[in-house]
Amino acid sequence: MESISSAIGVKFVPSVKNSPPSFVFSGSLLPSLRSLDRICKKNRVFSETRNPAIDFSDPDWKTKFQEDFERRFYIPHLTDIFDDAARIPSTFCLKSRRPITEDFANGYPSDEKWNGYVNNNDRVLVKTIHYSSPSSAGAECVDPDCTWVEQWVHRAGPREKIYFKPEEVNAAIVTCGGLCPGLNDVIRQIVITLEIYGVKKIVGIPFGYRGFSDEGIPEMPLSRKVVQNIHLAGGSLLGVSRGGPNVSDIVDSMEERGINMLFVLGGNGTHAGANAIHNECRKRRMRVAVVGVPKTIDNDILLMDKTFGFDTAVEEAQRAINSAYIEAHSAYHGIGIVKLMGRSSGFIAMHASLASGQIDICLIPEVPFHLHGPHGVLRHLNYLLETKGSAVVCVAEGAGQNLLQKTNATDASGNIVLGDIGVYIQQEIKKYFKEVGVPSDVKYIDPTYMIRACRANASDGILCTVLGQNAVHGAFAGYSGITVGICNTHYVYLPIPEVISYPKNVDPNSRMWHRCLTSTGQPDFI
Ligand SMILES: Nc1ncnc2c1ncn2[C@@H]1O[C@H](COP(=O)(O)OP(=O)(O)O)[C@@H](O)[C@H]1O
Ligand SMILES: O=P(O)(O)OC[C@H]1O[C@](O)(COP(=O)(O)O)[C@@H](O)[C@@H]1O
């Protein structure tokens, strides 16, 4: 039983009780965790799920690690602070598909025999590879011997008992940060699923967190009718923004509006906000569920197979890469440059390069490079013109920032405004070939906003559907301060601080980056 469940990555733990954590992951720990991560990465002993205070000489370290892991990945629940929180049978019943319009004075249309619910004690395995050695490509080890340590997180899905009466739910949805393909698909699924539970009061907060405070921005009533076709277009029905009010003002606004379920769609920044909102609600003893859905086209959220919008971005980038390739191949000594998004992570550039098979040089933030000098990008481009007659470069927006002048400028959310590496590389290439007297024809394509505004492709559409539905299931189950994700193909609930402690990066030691290098044929540029 144990081995079969381990093999499929889902674990049933009959006796584990949902107890509050004795160890709380605090914001003040973050800097030390970041430096620990750097140290661990250097020694090839690292994990997104590591324990900072581990003593490997202790024979019980593994048990202690696992206990601590369980505490860290505990998902906050209403019952942590409300002993009297009442459970009722779920109104989410797939056998009862009729519109739920009556009040529930005579009980809820729950079918006790229906077993489509997820047990609170179901778990999903976070790491599925047993690395035998820390030197194995991409190894993520807890200890120097790479001991096998099972790490389980909570399985997402509808529960048999819920902690909100649908007729008392005042749900709100907000989308923050930059655009990302699939935002509308998630909004749509949240609304539809809320209605299936029987919720009638659903609103959208326009233009991100700003919508909570800006007067003159009315909230948007949402229903299945309103959202039915919104997934057919890109963008966000609700609009997005960076910056906005402080957490206390947001929670004041939630209290005024009577919001008791908040669905927050956004990236690292948005989730930091969502977690702060959750904590503030707890401080004020508000019976509120705050649930995040990670939105980042850059795919830089920890512990998840991928985030929605990423697949679409990779697919859409193919059009730009192919155009750059055709331009480069049609010109005498043509060089095409494509800049793709990725503030601190090169996942889009790496995957788009791999998918196209048309890229000669892929540059990402995680891998330093020189432009000039005997091993630099420019010398290699010269070689490619000599040997192939043309070349195509794919560069992630966050790559090579050390080569650009720092401005210290930040956007409204406090994110550093990056220099334009694409424009810089284009200029440097032109200058270099002029200097060495080799003709070149350089074409630069920046498709970033065109990609971001796209409608989600089919696989992202499905991912959004499942995440949106699970967000609602999580809220009804009484969880708050959580986010939803896909982990080893299974859907999970994770405590927000664990997924935003630092951005997920491409591991230059991973098989995927090695495959990319094999495909481009590029050397080290150092
Ligand atoms: N540490 C933080 N605490 C609270 N709110 C934050 C924090 N960082 C960002 N935010 C808010 O989250 C929203 C989105 O953040 P931003 O960084 O622009 O996008 P993303 O969520 O995609 O990373 C903004 O309204 C911003 O003010
Ligand atoms: O021009 P904007 O709106 O600041 O967006 C640019 C940023 O958006 C992103 O695509 C994603 O950023 P977020 O996840 O913070 O929305 C980054 O790659 C890029 O730096």
Ligand SMILES: [Mg+2]
């Ligand atoms: Mg961000």
